[in-house]
Amino acid sequence: MRDRASQLELARSKSGECACGNLRKAARAVTQVYDEVLRPTGLRVTQFGILGTTMAMEPVTVTRLADSTVTDRTTLTRNLKLLEKRGLIRVQMGNDRREREVTLTAQGREALASGLPLWQKAQTRVVQGLGEERWNALREGLSAVVSLARAT
Amino acid sequence: MRDRASQLELARSKSGECACGNLRKAARAVTQVYDEVLRPTGLRVTQFGILGTTMAMEPVTVTRLADSTVTDRTTLTRNLKLLEKRGLIRVQMGNDRREREVTLTAQGREALASGLPLWQKAQTRVVQGLGEERWNALREGLSAVVSLARAT
DNA sequence: GAACAATAGGTGTATATACTCTCACTCATG
DNA sequence: CATGAGTGAGAGTATATACACCTATTGTTC
Numbered sequence: 062m063r064d065r066a067s068q069l070e071l072a073r074s075k076s077g078e079c080a081c082g083n084l085r086k087a088a089r090a091v092t093q094v095y096d097e098v099l100r101p102t103g104l105r106v107t108q109f110g111i112l113g114t115t116m117a118m119e120p121v122t123v124t125r126l127a128d129s130t131v132t133d134r135t136t137l138t139r140n141l142k143l144l145e146k147r148g149l150i151r152v153q154m155g156n157d158r159r160e161r162e163v164t165l166t167a168q169g170r171e172a173l174a175s176g177l178p179l180w181q182k183a184q185t186r187v188v189q190g191l192g193e194e195r196w197n198a199l200r201e202g203l204s205a206v207v208s209l210a211r212a213t
Numbered sequence: 214m215r216d217r218a219s220q221l222e223l224a225r226s227k228s229g230e231c232a233c234g235n236l237r238k239a240a241r242a243v244t245q246v247y248d249e250v251l252r253p254t255g256l257r258v259t260q261f262g263i264l265g266t267t268m269a270m271e272p273v274t275v276t277r278l279a280d281s282t283v284t285d286r287t288t289l290t291r292n293l294k295l296l297e298k299r300g301l302i303r304v305q306m307g308n309d310r311r312e313r314e315v316t317l318t319a320q321g322r323e324a325l326a327s328g329l330p331l332w333q334k335a336q337t338r339v340v341q342g343l344g345e346e347r348w349n350a351l352r353e354g355l356s357a358v359v360s361l362a363r364a365t
Numbered sequence: 366g367a368a369c370a371a372t373a374g375g376t377g378t379a380t381a382t383a384c385t386c387t388c389a390c391t392c393a394t395g
Numbered sequence: 396c397a398t399g400a401g402t403g404a405g406a407g408t409a410t411a412t413a414c415a416c417c418t419a420t421t422g423t424t425c
Contacts, residue, residue: 069325081258083356084239090359091232091362096383106237113231116228117225117229132412132413134413136412136413160372183233195357200235209343286405290404290406291380375419378415382409386406386407388405392401393401394399394400
């Protein structure tokens with residue numbers, strides 16, 4: 062059963078089981094819901110999320126923010142640049158001059174506060190659609206997956 | 214309690230709860246595991262997944278493949294182009310000349326078969342790390358999320 | 366205190382993703 | 396069969412993502 066043909070049969074039968082594929086698929090699907098709802102704000106869910114996390118951690122360095130969101134540091138650098146260009150965040154040198162400290166601007170806080178009801182709308186749609194119980198289970202599963210992947 | 218300050222307090226407290234943010238975070242984390250393991254094949258998990266899905270559905274049109282993977286059609290077009298350039302798939306005109314039919318090449322089947330053990334390694338790491346039971350619950354939750362998002 | 370390791374960050378390049386717009390083709394309808 | 400609606404696909408543009416490599420600063424060790 063180790064010949065090429067049976068390997069291919071195996072691949073065919075397993076093509077829908079990939080943990081990564083299923084996670085990415087769900088992320089794409091849900092991203093479209095949130096992006097659609099957030100559209101009036103001119104922000105995507107990724108950007109809105111960075112604003113929220115920054116709010117919760119500020120002042121915060123690029124690396125700490127990247128760790129917290131499980132994003133590559135260089136990815137975050139580029140995402141931050143877009144928000145900075147729009148005047149929603151400030152990125153300035155820290156005491157340790159290797160570090161950059163990220164903070165929200167007044168405009169950024171405004172954008173976050175005014176987008177919150179829209180975010181809540183999308184969130185409610187998903188959470189109620191799943192049901193609280195299922196949502197809690199999913200949330201826990203996602204959290205476990207992240208820990209597991211990071212530990213590797 | 215509807216003033217700006219309390220809105221911001223709310224945003225701060227909810228910044229970790231976002232369904233979309235959590236899904237995307239988990240997808241990033243797991244993608245790194247799979248991409249790392251698949252590295253010897255020169256394929257990323259996205260590409261490997263497209264090969265697998267194509268295998269299961271071939272011959273398949275671009276739109277049907279896009280629907281099945283919950284990917285925007287234009288995204289898939291670009292992903293397919295990379296695989297075509299490497300000679301792993303063939304994209305040719307269908308009987309309905311608007312359609313493009315995607316099939317695996319011999320080289321594509323070879324890549325899929327030879328990458329399968331590596332994929333299995335990553336998959337096992339995640340599934341066993343979570344435990345079968347939790348993994349099944351997660352899988353079901355992801356599936357529900359996709360249905361829900363698509364229905365919108 | 367000079368040399369080197371360690372840490373924080375950015376650039377170049379490549380893939381992944383989706384929206385808008387456009388083109389090509391098919392089909393239904395008169 | 397002409398014409399317009401509907402369908403399948405690609406191009407232009409912009410964001411999201413990460414790896415390899417690089418620079419600047421800090422800390423450590425002799």
